Amino acid sequence: MNHVTIRFFAQLKDRAGADTLSLDIVSEYTLKQLVSHLEETIPNLKGVLSTGNMQTAINQEFVDDETVIKHGDEVAFLPPFSGG
Amino acid sequence: MNHVTIRFFAQLKDRAGADTLSLDIVSEYTLKQLVSHLEETIPNLKGVLSTGNMQTAINQEFVDDETVIKHGDEVAFLPPFSGG
Protein backbone atom coordinates (compact mmCIF):
# COMPACT_ATOMS: atom_id res chain seq x y z
CA MET A 1 0.00 0.00 0.00
CA ASN A 2 1.50 3.34 -1.10
CA HIS A 3 0.45 6.35 0.91
CA VAL A 4 0.71 9.64 -1.00
CA THR A 5 -0.24 13.23 -0.30
CA ILE A 6 -1.77 15.26 -3.12
CA ARG A 7 -1.57 19.06 -3.06
CA PHE A 8 -3.70 21.43 -5.09
CA PHE A 9 -3.04 25.14 -5.57
CA ALA A 10 -4.92 28.20 -6.81
CA GLN A 11 -7.84 27.32 -9.16
CA LEU A 12 -7.18 23.58 -8.65
CA LYS A 13 -7.78 23.96 -4.93
CA ASP A 14 -11.13 25.65 -5.64
CA ARG A 15 -12.10 22.92 -8.13
CA ALA A 16 -11.00 20.01 -5.94
CA GLY A 17 -12.61 21.62 -2.90
CA ALA A 18 -9.48 20.83 -0.88
CA ASP A 19 -5.85 21.84 -0.79
CA THR A 20 -4.60 18.46 0.40
CA LEU A 21 -5.72 14.88 -0.23
CA SER A 22 -4.38 11.78 1.49
CA LEU A 23 -4.50 8.79 -0.79
CA ASP A 24 -3.69 5.10 -0.43
CA ILE A 25 -2.76 3.50 -3.73
CA VAL A 26 -2.83 -0.31 -3.99
CA SER A 27 -0.88 -0.78 -7.22
CA GLU A 28 2.22 1.03 -8.47
CA TYR A 29 1.01 4.13 -10.30
CA THR A 30 2.85 6.36 -12.72
CA LEU A 31 1.99 10.04 -12.49
CA LYS A 32 -0.11 9.63 -15.65
CA GLN A 33 -2.15 6.88 -14.01
CA LEU A 34 -2.58 8.94 -10.84
CA VAL A 35 -3.89 11.85 -12.95
CA SER A 36 -6.46 9.56 -14.63
CA HIS A 37 -7.50 8.21 -11.24
CA LEU A 38 -7.97 11.73 -9.80
CA GLU A 39 -9.84 13.04 -12.86
CA GLU A 40 -12.26 10.10 -12.56
CA THR A 41 -12.69 10.42 -8.81
CA ILE A 42 -13.16 14.21 -8.71
CA PRO A 43 -15.49 15.27 -11.56
CA ASN A 44 -14.52 18.95 -11.20
CA LEU A 45 -10.95 18.10 -12.16
CA LYS A 46 -11.94 16.24 -15.35
CA GLY A 47 -9.65 17.35 -18.22
CA VAL A 48 -7.93 19.89 -15.98
CA LEU A 49 -4.97 18.01 -14.49
CA SER A 50 -4.02 16.52 -17.86
CA THR A 51 -3.83 19.86 -19.76
CA GLY A 52 -0.50 20.83 -21.25
CA ASN A 53 0.08 23.93 -19.15
CA MET A 54 -0.15 22.06 -15.82
CA GLN A 55 3.15 21.21 -14.12
CA THR A 56 3.64 18.56 -11.50
CA ALA A 57 6.19 18.29 -8.73
CA ILE A 58 6.96 15.29 -6.56
CA ASN A 59 8.58 16.24 -3.28
CA GLN A 60 9.11 19.77 -4.65
CA GLU A 61 10.92 18.66 -7.80
CA PHE A 62 9.37 18.86 -11.26
CA VAL A 63 8.59 15.44 -12.77
CA ASP A 64 7.12 14.06 -16.00
CA ASP A 65 4.15 11.77 -16.73
CA GLU A 66 6.07 8.50 -16.54
CA THR A 67 7.47 9.06 -13.05
CA VAL A 68 6.44 6.27 -10.68
CA ILE A 69 4.77 7.39 -7.45
CA LYS A 70 6.43 6.01 -4.33
CA HIS A 71 5.22 5.53 -0.79
CA GLY A 72 5.33 8.81 1.16
CA ASP A 73 5.52 11.04 -1.93
CA GLU A 74 4.01 14.51 -1.96
CA VAL A 75 2.51 15.10 -5.41
CA ALA A 76 1.73 18.75 -6.18
CA PHE A 77 -0.31 19.95 -9.15
CA LEU A 78 0.85 23.42 -10.15
CA PRO A 79 -1.23 25.63 -12.47
CA PRO A 80 0.70 28.28 -14.46
CA PHE A 81 2.49 30.61 -12.04
CA SER A 82 1.44 34.22 -11.68
CA GLY A 83 3.73 35.64 -9.03
CA GLY A 84 5.59 38.92 -9.27
CA MET B 1 33.02 97.18 -24.27
CA ASN B 2 31.67 93.63 -23.76
CA HIS B 3 31.41 92.50 -20.19
CA VAL B 4 31.51 88.70 -19.80
CA THR B 5 31.59 86.31 -16.86
CA ILE B 6 33.86 83.25 -17.09
CA ARG B 7 33.15 80.18 -14.98
CA PHE B 8 35.56 77.39 -14.22
CA PHE B 9 34.66 74.02 -12.73
CA ALA B 10 36.47 71.08 -11.12
CA GLN B 11 40.15 70.87 -12.11
CA LEU B 12 39.88 74.10 -14.12
CA LYS B 13 38.83 75.99 -11.02
CA ASP B 14 41.92 74.66 -9.20
CA ARG B 15 44.17 75.59 -12.14
CA ALA B 16 42.67 79.04 -12.65
CA GLY B 17 42.69 79.68 -8.93
CA ALA B 18 39.16 81.04 -9.20
CA ASP B 19 35.69 79.77 -10.05
CA THR B 20 34.55 83.03 -11.63
CA LEU B 21 36.29 85.73 -13.63
CA SER B 22 34.79 89.05 -14.72
CA LEU B 23 36.26 90.23 -18.01
CA ASP B 24 35.87 93.31 -20.20
CA ILE B 25 36.62 92.58 -23.83
CA VAL B 26 37.30 95.52 -26.14
CA SER B 27 36.90 93.83 -29.52
CA GLU B 28 34.36 91.23 -30.65
CA TYR B 29 35.80 87.82 -29.70
CA THR B 30 34.82 84.41 -30.93
CA LEU B 31 34.99 81.67 -28.31
CA LYS B 32 38.25 80.49 -29.93
CA GLN B 33 39.79 83.93 -29.49
CA LEU B 34 38.58 84.11 -25.89
CA VAL B 35 40.24 80.74 -25.20
CA SER B 36 43.57 81.98 -26.65
CA HIS B 37 43.30 85.13 -24.56
CA LEU B 38 42.64 83.18 -21.36
CA GLU B 39 45.40 80.64 -22.03
CA GLU B 40 47.88 83.52 -22.50
CA THR B 41 46.68 85.44 -19.46
CA ILE B 42 46.56 82.49 -17.05
CA PRO B 43 49.69 80.31 -17.53
CA ASN B 44 48.15 77.40 -15.57
CA LEU B 45 45.45 77.07 -18.22
CA LYS B 46 47.90 76.91 -21.16
CA GLY B 47 46.88 74.07 -23.49
CA VAL B 48 44.05 73.04 -21.16
CA LEU B 49 41.01 75.00 -22.36
CA SER B 50 41.73 74.16 -26.01
CA THR B 51 41.89 70.37 -25.56
CA GLY B 52 39.36 68.27 -27.43
CA ASN B 53 37.56 66.88 -24.39
CA MET B 54 36.67 70.32 -23.00
CA GLN B 55 33.11 71.52 -23.59
CA THR B 56 31.98 75.11 -23.43
CA ALA B 57 28.58 76.55 -22.65
CA ILE B 58 27.39 80.12 -23.10
CA ASN B 59 24.45 80.99 -20.88
CA GLN B 60 24.06 77.28 -20.08
CA GLU B 61 23.87 76.14 -23.70
CA PHE B 62 26.65 74.21 -25.42
CA VAL B 63 28.43 76.25 -28.13
CA ASP B 64 31.25 75.73 -30.62
CA ASP B 65 34.54 77.55 -31.25
CA GLU B 66 33.18 80.06 -33.74
CA THR B 67 30.41 81.41 -31.50
CA VAL B 68 30.74 85.14 -30.96
CA ILE B 69 30.79 86.31 -27.33
CA LYS B 70 28.21 88.98 -26.56
CA HIS B 71 27.90 91.55 -23.80
CA GLY B 72 26.55 89.98 -20.61
CA ASP B 73 27.35 86.39 -21.62
CA GLU B 74 28.28 83.75 -19.06
CA VAL B 75 30.96 81.52 -20.58
CA ALA B 76 31.49 78.24 -18.73
CA PHE B 77 34.37 75.82 -19.35
CA LEU B 78 33.27 72.30 -18.57
CA PRO B 79 35.78 69.45 -18.12
CA PRO B 80 34.51 65.92 -18.85
CA PHE B 81 31.59 65.18 -16.53
CA SER B 82 31.89 62.59 -13.77
CA GLY B 83 28.56 62.63 -12.00
CA GLY B 84 26.52 59.57 -11.11
Added chain:
Amino acid sequence: MGMRLLFCHPFPAVDPKIMSIRIQSGDFSIEEEIGKMKGLSLKIGGIVTFLGTARDFSKGQIVTALSFEHYPKMAEETLRKIREKALTTFDIAAVTMIHRVGNIQVGENIVLIVVGAEHRKAAFDACSWCIDELKKTVPIWKREETQDGKIWVHDRP
Protein backbone atom coordinates in the same frame (compact mmCIF):
# COMPACT_ATOMS: atom_id res chain seq x y z
CA MET C 1 32.75 29.65 33.60
CA GLY C 2 29.09 28.78 34.23
CA MET C 3 28.14 32.35 33.47
CA ARG C 4 29.94 32.34 30.11
CA LEU C 5 28.00 29.31 28.96
CA LEU C 6 24.83 31.35 29.25
CA PHE C 7 26.10 33.51 26.38
CA CYS C 8 27.00 30.59 24.15
CA HIS C 9 24.68 30.09 21.18
CA PRO C 10 26.07 27.25 19.07
CA PHE C 11 22.90 27.33 16.94
CA PRO C 12 21.81 30.96 16.92
CA ALA C 13 18.29 31.65 15.68
CA VAL C 14 18.39 33.22 12.24
CA ASP C 15 16.53 36.51 12.18
CA PRO C 16 14.20 36.18 9.16
CA LYS C 17 14.55 39.92 8.53
CA ILE C 18 18.21 39.56 7.58
CA MET C 19 17.66 36.72 5.14
CA SER C 20 18.01 37.68 1.51
CA ILE C 21 15.31 35.28 0.25
CA ARG C 22 11.89 35.65 1.83
CA ILE C 23 8.23 34.91 1.30
CA GLN C 24 6.19 36.79 3.86
CA SER C 25 2.71 38.18 4.42
CA GLY C 26 3.80 41.54 5.81
CA ASP C 27 5.24 44.48 3.91
CA PHE C 28 8.97 45.07 3.46
CA SER C 29 11.11 48.20 3.66
CA ILE C 30 13.12 48.93 0.51
CA GLU C 31 15.41 51.30 2.41
CA GLU C 32 16.11 48.62 5.00
CA GLU C 33 16.91 45.95 2.38
CA ILE C 34 19.22 48.33 0.52
CA GLY C 35 20.85 49.32 3.80
CA LYS C 36 21.56 45.67 4.65
CA MET C 37 23.06 45.11 1.20
CA LYS C 38 25.30 48.18 1.48
CA GLY C 39 26.49 46.82 4.81
CA LEU C 40 27.76 43.66 3.08
CA SER C 41 30.43 45.32 0.95
CA LEU C 42 31.86 48.75 0.26
CA LYS C 43 32.73 47.48 -3.21
CA ILE C 44 29.09 47.87 -4.24
CA GLY C 45 28.76 51.03 -6.30
CA GLY C 46 25.41 50.46 -7.98
CA ILE C 47 22.19 48.99 -6.63
CA VAL C 48 19.27 48.27 -8.96
CA THR C 49 15.88 47.42 -7.50
CA PHE C 50 12.65 46.21 -9.01
CA LEU C 51 9.49 46.82 -7.01
CA GLY C 52 6.24 45.24 -8.20
CA THR C 53 3.11 46.93 -6.87
CA ALA C 54 -0.60 46.11 -7.04
CA ARG C 55 -2.23 47.97 -9.94
CA ASP C 56 -5.89 48.91 -9.99
CA PHE C 57 -6.69 47.22 -13.29
CA SER C 58 -5.77 44.10 -15.23
CA LYS C 59 -6.80 43.07 -18.74
CA GLY C 60 -9.48 45.75 -18.90
CA GLN C 61 -10.99 44.90 -15.49
CA ILE C 62 -10.92 47.08 -12.39
CA VAL C 63 -9.10 45.23 -9.61
CA THR C 64 -10.13 46.05 -6.06
CA ALA C 65 -7.76 43.72 -4.21
CA LEU C 66 -5.28 40.89 -4.72
CA SER C 67 -4.28 37.77 -2.94
CA PHE C 68 -1.20 35.57 -3.44
CA GLU C 69 -0.72 31.93 -2.56
CA HIS C 70 2.55 29.96 -2.72
CA TYR C 71 3.80 26.40 -2.42
CA PRO C 72 5.82 26.59 0.80
CA LYS C 73 9.40 25.27 0.67
CA MET C 74 9.33 24.85 -3.13
CA ALA C 75 8.77 28.59 -3.67
CA GLU C 76 11.60 29.57 -1.31
CA GLU C 77 13.86 26.90 -2.80
CA THR C 78 13.21 28.14 -6.34
CA LEU C 79 13.95 31.73 -5.28
CA ARG C 80 17.19 30.49 -3.75
CA LYS C 81 18.15 28.78 -7.04
CA ILE C 82 17.43 31.95 -9.02
CA ARG C 83 19.60 33.93 -6.62
CA GLU C 84 22.49 31.43 -6.89
CA LYS C 85 22.26 31.32 -10.68
CA ALA C 86 22.25 35.14 -10.85
CA LEU C 87 25.31 35.36 -8.59
CA THR C 88 27.28 32.98 -10.82
CA THR C 89 25.97 34.26 -14.20
CA PHE C 90 26.33 38.01 -13.70
CA ASP C 91 29.19 40.09 -12.33
CA ILE C 92 27.25 41.10 -9.22
CA ALA C 93 27.91 41.07 -5.49
CA ALA C 94 24.52 40.51 -3.83
CA VAL C 95 20.87 39.64 -4.52
CA THR C 96 17.82 40.02 -2.29
CA MET C 97 14.40 38.66 -3.32
CA ILE C 98 11.22 39.12 -1.31
CA HIS C 99 7.66 38.18 -2.31
CA ARG C 100 4.55 38.85 -0.27
CA VAL C 101 1.66 36.39 0.00
CA GLY C 102 -1.85 36.71 1.41
CA ASN C 103 -4.14 39.69 0.89
CA ILE C 104 -2.71 42.77 -0.77
CA GLN C 105 -4.50 46.07 -1.36
CA VAL C 106 -4.24 48.14 -4.53
CA GLY C 107 -1.10 50.31 -4.39
CA GLU C 108 0.71 48.02 -1.95
CA ASN C 109 4.07 46.33 -2.53
CA ILE C 110 4.10 42.78 -3.90
CA VAL C 111 7.66 41.86 -4.81
CA LEU C 112 11.13 43.32 -4.36
CA ILE C 113 14.37 42.38 -6.11
CA VAL C 114 17.56 44.18 -5.06
CA VAL C 115 20.84 43.59 -6.91
CA GLY C 116 24.14 45.16 -5.90
CA ALA C 117 27.22 45.26 -8.13
CA GLU C 118 30.46 47.11 -8.65
CA HIS C 119 29.16 48.38 -11.98
CA ARG C 120 25.61 49.20 -12.97
CA LYS C 121 25.24 47.30 -16.26
CA ALA C 122 25.48 43.88 -14.58
CA ALA C 123 23.10 45.02 -11.83
CA PHE C 124 20.44 46.06 -14.37
CA ASP C 125 20.80 42.83 -16.37
CA ALA C 126 20.68 40.61 -13.28
CA CYS C 127 17.73 42.41 -11.69
CA SER C 128 15.71 42.18 -14.90
CA TRP C 129 16.64 38.49 -15.29
CA CYS C 130 15.69 37.67 -11.68
CA ILE C 131 12.17 39.08 -11.95
CA ASP C 132 11.64 37.32 -15.30
CA GLU C 133 12.76 34.02 -13.77
CA LEU C 134 10.65 34.58 -10.66
CA LYS C 135 7.53 35.04 -12.78
CA LYS C 136 8.31 31.96 -14.88
CA THR C 137 9.52 29.47 -12.29
CA VAL C 138 8.41 30.27 -8.73
CA PRO C 139 5.21 28.49 -7.58
CA ILE C 140 3.21 31.57 -6.59
CA TRP C 141 -0.32 32.31 -7.76
CA LYS C 142 -2.25 35.56 -7.92
CA ARG C 143 -5.98 35.92 -7.39
CA GLU C 144 -7.60 39.19 -8.43
CA GLU C 145 -10.83 40.59 -7.04
CA THR C 146 -12.83 42.20 -9.83
CA GLN C 147 -16.52 42.91 -10.40
CA ASP C 148 -16.74 39.35 -11.78
CA GLY C 149 -15.61 37.94 -8.45
CA LYS C 150 -12.34 36.45 -7.29
CA ILE C 151 -10.41 35.05 -10.22
CA TRP C 152 -7.08 33.20 -10.32
CA VAL C 153 -5.13 35.03 -12.99
CA HIS C 154 -4.59 32.10 -15.37
CA ASP C 155 -8.13 30.76 -15.00
CA ARG C 156 -9.82 33.38 -17.20
CA PRO C 157 -11.88 32.16 -20.14
Added chain:
Amino acid sequence: MGMRLLFCHPFPAVDPKIMSIRIQSGDFSIEEEIGKMKGLSLKIGGIVTFLGTARDFSKGQIVTALSFEHYPKMAEETLRKIREKALTTFDIAAVTMIHRVGNIQVGENIVLIVVGAEHRKAAFDACSWCIDELKKTVPIWKREETQDGKIWVHDRP
Protein backbone atom coordinates in the same frame (compact mmCIF):
# COMPACT_ATOMS: atom_id res chain seq x y z
CA MET D 1 -14.93 85.81 5.72
CA GLY D 2 -11.82 87.55 6.97
CA MET D 3 -10.76 84.33 8.67
CA ARG D 4 -11.08 82.27 5.50
CA LEU D 5 -8.69 84.55 3.65
CA LEU D 6 -5.99 83.57 6.09
CA PHE D 7 -6.10 80.09 4.58
CA CYS D 8 -5.88 81.23 0.97
CA HIS D 9 -2.56 80.52 -0.76
CA PRO D 10 -2.86 81.63 -4.39
CA PHE D 11 0.89 81.00 -4.92
CA PRO D 12 1.81 78.14 -2.64
CA ALA D 13 5.52 77.66 -2.04
CA VAL D 14 6.76 74.56 -3.86
CA ASP D 15 8.19 72.09 -1.39
CA PRO D 16 11.55 71.06 -2.91
CA LYS D 17 11.04 67.57 -1.44
CA ILE D 18 8.16 66.86 -3.80
CA MET D 19 10.03 67.88 -6.94
CA SER D 20 11.06 65.01 -9.15
CA ILE D 21 14.35 66.61 -10.32
CA ARG D 22 16.73 67.68 -7.58
CA ILE D 23 20.35 68.45 -6.88
CA GLN D 24 20.89 68.66 -3.16
CA SER D 25 23.62 68.32 -0.54
CA GLY D 26 21.59 66.22 1.91
CA ASP D 27 20.69 62.56 1.62
CA PHE D 28 17.42 61.34 0.11
CA SER D 29 14.99 58.61 1.13
CA ILE D 30 14.37 55.94 -1.52
CA GLU D 31 11.19 54.79 0.23
CA GLU D 32 9.86 58.35 0.29
CA GLU D 33 10.58 58.92 -3.41
CA ILE D 34 8.94 55.62 -4.35
CA GLY D 35 5.98 56.46 -2.12
CA LYS D 36 5.51 59.81 -3.85
CA MET D 37 5.63 58.11 -7.25
CA LYS D 38 3.09 55.47 -6.23
CA GLY D 39 0.82 58.31 -5.11
CA LEU D 40 0.82 59.71 -8.66
CA SER D 41 -0.94 56.80 -10.33
CA LEU D 42 -2.41 53.42 -9.49
CA LYS D 43 -1.59 52.38 -13.06
CA ILE D 44 2.06 51.97 -12.05
CA GLY D 45 2.77 48.27 -11.61
CA GLY D 46 6.56 48.24 -11.75
CA ILE D 47 9.12 50.63 -10.29
CA VAL D 48 12.80 50.29 -11.17
CA THR D 49 15.36 52.27 -9.24
CA PHE D 50 19.06 52.84 -9.68
CA LEU D 51 21.02 53.90 -6.60
CA GLY D 52 24.64 54.95 -7.00
CA THR D 53 26.70 54.76 -3.83
CA ALA D 54 30.23 55.82 -2.88
CA ARG D 55 32.64 52.89 -3.24
CA ASP D 56 35.84 52.61 -1.24
CA PHE D 57 38.12 52.20 -4.23
CA SER D 58 38.51 53.53 -7.75
CA LYS D 59 41.04 52.54 -10.42
CA GLY D 60 43.12 50.61 -7.92
CA GLN D 61 43.21 53.42 -5.35
CA ILE D 62 41.58 53.41 -1.93
CA VAL D 63 39.08 56.24 -1.73
CA THR D 64 38.43 57.73 1.69
CA ALA D 65 35.84 60.36 0.71
CA LEU D 66 34.20 62.02 -2.27
CA SER D 67 33.00 65.45 -3.18
CA PHE D 68 30.73 66.51 -6.03
CA GLU D 69 30.41 69.91 -7.68
CA HIS D 70 27.80 70.99 -10.24
CA TYR D 71 27.03 73.87 -12.57
CA PRO D 72 23.86 75.25 -10.97
CA LYS D 73 20.87 75.77 -13.26
CA MET D 74 22.54 73.98 -16.20
CA ALA D 75 22.77 70.71 -14.25
CA GLU D 76 19.11 70.87 -13.15
CA GLU D 77 18.02 71.89 -16.66
CA THR D 78 19.91 68.96 -18.21
CA LEU D 79 18.33 66.54 -15.74
CA ARG D 80 14.93 67.97 -16.67
CA LYS D 81 15.65 67.38 -20.38
CA ILE D 82 16.69 63.77 -19.71
CA ARG D 83 13.46 63.23 -17.77
CA GLU D 84 11.30 64.73 -20.54
CA LYS D 85 13.09 62.69 -23.22
CA ALA D 86 12.65 59.49 -21.19
CA LEU D 87 8.92 60.16 -20.69
CA THR D 88 8.39 60.58 -24.45
CA THR D 89 10.78 57.81 -25.59
CA PHE D 90 9.75 54.98 -23.27
CA ASP D 91 6.31 53.67 -22.27
CA ILE D 92 6.67 54.88 -18.69
CA ALA D 93 4.55 56.93 -16.29
CA ALA D 94 7.00 58.79 -14.06
CA VAL D 95 10.70 59.61 -13.55
CA THR D 96 12.49 60.99 -10.49
CA MET D 97 16.18 61.97 -10.59
CA ILE D 98 18.16 63.16 -7.58
CA HIS D 99 21.92 63.83 -7.39
CA ARG D 100 23.79 64.88 -4.27
CA VAL D 101 26.61 67.42 -4.28
CA GLY D 102 29.17 68.45 -1.65
CA ASN D 103 31.04 66.03 0.58
CA ILE D 104 30.01 62.39 0.57
CA GLN D 105 31.42 59.62 2.74
CA VAL D 106 32.19 56.09 1.56
CA GLY D 107 29.02 53.99 1.59
CA GLU D 108 26.70 56.99 1.30
CA ASN D 109 24.14 57.57 -1.45
CA ILE D 110 25.15 59.68 -4.46
CA VAL D 111 22.44 59.44 -7.08
CA LEU D 112 18.92 58.03 -7.36
CA ILE D 113 16.84 57.36 -10.46
CA VAL D 114 13.29 56.06 -10.00
CA VAL D 115 11.17 55.05 -12.99
CA GLY D 116 7.56 53.90 -12.74
CA ALA D 117 5.70 52.14 -15.54
CA GLU D 118 2.73 49.90 -16.20
CA HIS D 119 5.09 47.15 -17.31
CA ARG D 120 8.58 46.41 -16.12
CA LYS D 121 10.54 46.14 -19.39
CA ALA D 122 10.07 49.83 -20.22
CA ALA D 123 10.95 50.80 -16.64
CA PHE D 124 14.25 48.86 -16.77
CA ASP D 125 15.17 50.31 -20.17
CA ALA D 126 14.32 53.88 -19.19
CA CYS D 127 16.10 53.72 -15.82
CA SER D 128 19.26 52.36 -17.42
CA TRP D 129 19.08 55.01 -20.17
CA CYS D 130 18.56 57.84 -17.66
CA ILE D 131 21.66 57.02 -15.60
CA ASP D 132 23.75 56.63 -18.79
CA GLU D 133 22.57 60.03 -20.02
CA LEU D 134 23.12 61.62 -16.63
CA LYS D 135 26.75 60.48 -16.61
CA LYS D 136 27.32 61.69 -20.16
CA THR D 137 25.51 65.01 -20.22
CA VAL D 138 24.94 66.53 -16.76
CA PRO D 139 27.59 69.05 -15.64
CA ILE D 140 28.57 67.39 -12.36
CA TRP D 141 32.13 66.59 -11.33
CA LYS D 142 33.50 64.12 -8.81
CA ARG D 143 36.60 64.64 -6.70
CA GLU D 144 38.06 61.62 -4.92
CA GLU D 145 40.21 61.72 -1.81
CA THR D 146 42.93 59.08 -2.06
CA GLN D 147 46.39 58.67 -0.58
CA ASP D 148 47.63 60.81 -3.49
CA GLY D 149 45.43 63.70 -2.36
CA LYS D 150 42.22 65.13 -3.73
CA ILE D 151 41.88 64.34 -7.40
CA TRP D 152 39.16 65.34 -9.88
CA VAL D 153 38.25 62.08 -11.55
CA HIS D 154 39.12 63.02 -15.15
CA ASP D 155 42.34 64.81 -14.21
CA ARG D 156 44.38 61.65 -13.58
CA PRO D 157 47.59 61.24 -15.53
